[in-house]
């Protein structure tokens with residue numbers, strides 16, 4: 001999907017995020033599974049992750065608070081929104097959507113609201129859809145959220161899954177802008193459902209493939225073939241960034257920040273090195289927050305935005321991949 005001459009531009013008016021206070025360190029995990037701080041840091045780059053208090057926090061509360069923060073930065077109210085999209089695979093309920101509940105909590109009535117299921121690609125997918133709807137003239141102001149309470153679907157006896165994931169939400173407020181040069185310059189989304197069973201959350205036993213039937217992980221929890229996902233991610237991540245940069249004529253020198261899904265430091269580093277992108281242009285927070293699926297890119301974007309690292313002069317790139325298998329990119333000028 002390429003945007004060239006469009007009647008409207010899209011402005012990012014504000015960003016926000018929310019992470020729970022509770023921390024789960026690698027040393028905490030050694031009390032739950034057979035692992036070590038050194039192994040986790042070396043294989044993933046993660047030192048600690050944030051964990052919701054299930055009695056009072058979850059995907060809905062984080063999504064609500066992240067979007068509220070973004071509205072505050074934009075100096076806007078919920079009632080200014082005409083659409084809310086929440087990228088998530090950890091909604092508390094399949095109906096209603098998290099987006100509808102967030103809309104009610106922030107007085108964003110009668111804004112349209114829906115959840116988008118693209119796993120770790122959820123925030124970038126949602127940003128791409130939102131900006132296309134604004135450019136088409138259908139919506140004027142959209143609240144985009146990526147929110148995930150991954151710890152609600154992690155089996156803490158599984159040492160491959162439990163070490164990776166944390167909870168977080170990130171959000172952005174997008175508005176129509178008269179300058180068509182502002183906004184998303186290029187976006188791409190894709191999926192290869194043939195690899196669905198390398199990262200999945202089965203609700204019924206009959207969905208589990210024969211080769212995973214003996215896996216002791218309870219229904220409703222995430223199952224992951226780490227090696228398969230790693231193989232897919234290392235190649236796809238590089239390809240997606242390369243595609244986004246070449247289609248927009250960006251080079252490692254001219255690109256701004258490359259805002260990557262925080263999956264595993266080795267996956268990010270391998271892509272960064274192969275593409276020759278300087279270290280300071282690829283933001284890393286996986287050490288502190290782990291992999292928060294759809295929460296991760298929005299969280300990174302908010303932290304970069306608030307630190308003044310998203311420059312007007314240089315387009316930035318968002319890139320993600322995850323369950324589905326899915327992938328997405330977006331190149332933005334602010």
Ligand code: COA
Pocket residue numbers: 034035036039040043044120159160161163164224226227229230233263264291321322323
């Ligand atoms: N602690 C200590 N040892 C562990 C371990 C843990 N948490 N998890 C696995 N091991 C062991 C394995 O049992 C294996 O031991 P063996 O050689 O005696 O059989 C060894 O470490 C290597 O296991 P392997 O599965 O090859 O590790 P890895 O280097 O592939 O790392 C992941 C595992 C999960 C960190 C890695 O595969 C990964 O990051 N995959 C991608 C996951 C991802 O990004 N998912 C989200 C996508 S959005």
